[in-house]
Amino acid sequence: MERTYIMIKPDGVQRNLIAPILERFLAKGYILRGLKFLTVSKSLAETHYADLSSKPFFGALVEYITSGPVVAIALEGKDVVAQGRKIIGATNPAASAPGTIRGDFCIEVGRNVIHGSDSVESAERELGLWFPEGLVDNTPVLLSQIYE
Numbered sequence: 001m002e003r004t005y006i007m008i009k010p011d012g013v014q015r016n017l018i019a020p021i022l023e024r025f026l027a028k029g030y031i032l033r034g035l036k037f038l039t040v041s042k043s044l045a046e047t048h049y050a051d052l053s054s055k056p057f058f059g060a061l062v063e064y065i066t067s068g069p070v071v072a073i074a075l076e077g078k079d080v081v082a083q084g085r086k087i088i089g090a091t092n093p094a095a096s097a098p099g100t101i102r103g104d105f106c107i108e109v110g111r112n113v114i115h116g117s118d119s120v121e122s123a124e125r126e127l128g129l130w131f132p133e134g135l136v137d138n139t140p141v142l143l144s145q146i147y148e
């Protein structure tokens with residue numbers, strides 16, 4: 001089974017969107033393998049977004065992610081990286097379809113409420129970074145009601 005890293009960003013937390021955002025992934029059938037509420041250090045934010053370090057918005061991005069607590073989430077499921085990104089919507093909320101998290105809950109790319117890994121490789125790297133202690137064993141009893 002594939003795994004992905006999802007993060008509810010400080011604006012999502014401040015705007016009381018933790019429950020509605022989590023609901024979308026869990027109601028879909030993805031399995032929760034990690035869940036943490038934490039304040040992000042500058043070094044963790046910089047490491048997480050290292051690929052974007054040359055972008056002009058990098059400083060603002062690090063400031064945004066460290067501006068308040070975030071919710072770190074590990075999910076497992078069939079094709080969860082790509083399907084999870086469909087649930088999240090396009091990076092820029094202006095281009096996100098209604099019905100997606102960003103399409104429904106935010107307006108600007110610099111306040112886009114949620115992060116989701118963009119590939120299986122990024123997911124494994126990010127999960128290692130945010131959940132160095134490993135994930136939680138959590139196999140639903142009724143897995144046969146989600147997968148045939």
Ligand SMILES: Nc1ncnc2c1ncn2[C@@H]1O[C@@H]2COP(=O)(O)O[C@H]2[C@H]1O
Nearest residue numbers: 052057061091109110111112114115116
């Ligand atoms: N043009 C931009 N201006 C400001 N922030 C951006 C821009 N493009 C991407 N980002 C941020 O960089 C983040 C990288 O991945 P995320 O999915 O976390 O969501 C993205 C946005 O929060």
